[in-house]
Amino acid sequence: MELCLDLSHSRWTRARDPRAAVAWTLQTIAAADRGGFHSVWLSEDPDGWDAIAVAAAAAPRTERIYLGTGVTNPFLRHPVQMALALATLDRLTGGRAFLGLGRGQPEFYRFGLGIEAREPLVALAETLQLLQQWWQPPYRASLDGKHFRIRDWPLSVTPVQHRIPIYLAALGPQARALAARFADGILIADFASELFLSQILPELRATVVAAGRDPRAFSVFLRGNLVLTDDPEPELEERKVVFALLCTLPGMAQQVIVPGFDTERLIVDLRRILGTEDYLRAGRPWHDLRKSIDPRVIRKLVPTELLAQLCLVGSAKELRARLARLAALGVTHVFARALPQPDPEDYQRLVGELLSVPVEQES
Numbered sequence: 001m002e003l004c005l006d007l008s009h010s011r012w013t014r015a016r017d018p019r020a021a022v023a024w025t026l027q028t029i030a031a032a033d034r035g036g037f038h039s040v041w042l043s044e045d046p047d048g049w050d051a052i053a054v055a056a057a058a059a060p061r062t063e064r065i066y067l068g069t070g071v072t073n074p075f076l077r078h079p080v081q082m083a084l085a086l087a088t089l090d091r092l093t094g095g096r097a098f099l100g101l102g103r104g105q106p107e108f109y110r111f112g113l114g115i116e117a118r119e120p121l122v123a124l125a126e127t128l129q130l131l132q133q134w135w136q137p138p139y140r141a142s143l144d145g146k147h148f149r150i151r152d153w154p155l156s157v158t159p160v161q162h163r164i165p166i167y168l169a170a171l172g173p174q175a176r177a178l179a180a181r182f183a184d185g186i187l188i189a190d191f192a193s194e195l196f197l198s199q200i201l202p203e204l205r206a207t208v209v210a211a212g213r214d215p216r217a218f219s220v221f222l223r224g225n226l227v228l229t230d231d232p233e234p235e236l237e238e239r240k241v242v243f244a245l246l247c248t249l250p251g252m253a254q255q256v257i258v259p260g261f262d263t264e265r266l267i268v269d270l271r272r273i274l275g276t277e278d279y280l281r282a283g284r285p286w287h288d289l290r291k292s293i294d295p296r297v298i299r300k301l302v303p304t305e306l307l308a309q310l311c312l313v314g315s316a317k318e319l320r321a322r323l324a325r326l327a328a329l330g331v332t333h334v335f336a337r338a339l340p341q342p343d344p345e346d347y348q349r350l351v352g353e354l355l356s357v358p359v360e361q362e363s
Helices: 009-016 018-035 051-061 079-093 105-112 119-134 173-182 194-210 232-247 263-274 277-281 286-292 295-301 304-310 316-329 344-355
Strands: 002-007 039-042 066-069 097-101 139-144 149-155 164-171 183-187 219-228 333-337
Touching: 002 344, 009 018, 018 039, 018 051, 018 232, 018 344, 039 051, 051 066, 051 079, 066 079, 079 097, 079 119, 079 149, 079 333, 105 263, 105 277, 119 164, 119 173, 164 173, 173 194, 194 219, 194 316, 194 344, 219 232, 219 316, 219 344, 232 286, 232 295, 232 304, 263 277, 263 295, 277 286, 277 304, 277 316, 286 316
Parallel strands: 002 039, 002 333, 039 066, 066 097, 097 164, 164 183, 183 219, 219 333
Antiparallel strands: 139 149
């Protein structure tokens, strides 16, 4: 198992000094690179930063870490724009680019930006087929699709890698099947329970095999937002707000399966309190939804014990045991939250504490 760095634009939006925020971001990516992390995933939402631009700025400051989107979608970026942007990034990194791809939140595009975000899974399937053509010889793509009609269009700037990895953010069965057929791995959303993973991953592996592919070459990324701490309660209290915002979005709660908790009822209550559907239909972004909520109400409603089972927050011993269970289920990579200070030794220590000592050696 390997660790990945999860970064969003949130620090930039709060910063009093924009230059200091930029410096922290680039130094953090460099520290994770020297600390032994596998990849850095840069979020890309229609109200945030440009993930490819940030990755390009980080490229000359890094040597081995993979850089990519966490995640973008075919409504925000047309497939040809993805193709040329990632090929450019692959040149800049010397072959360390990857694409994190998902359906996005269609309501943001349909109601907020006037983009007809219909049939997102069809758009994803067509995007995957186009990218595979553009990133392999003869670097030309054709497709007569529902979303994209491309006629023998060439890519002049080609990637360094023989195949730029594409990891598909997928929760539902159709999206998982799409990932198994066309992608190099799957990204499973934050707050996924071990029970949910135990239910879907054996079937996913079987689907990969049925597609004639090697399951050992298919990566499973878990957006676990890992935090190493001996005092987990403050972190769990903070995560309750993110849980409420994310899991009330349409299709984003199916991974929350924990025995002993009525999670379906909880999500219904949270949607009512947040007014999620009204915000989406009014064309309002995640930024406005987050500003509208009262964190105190959310923290009272969401049980801390539930978040403790859904979040990778705890001591080294606790996290090693949980990571071992996840690895046994088939998870190959786990996201970790950025550390407060961009110190390479701190990142190296985190990797060592969590991944270097077998669980069976613990007393």
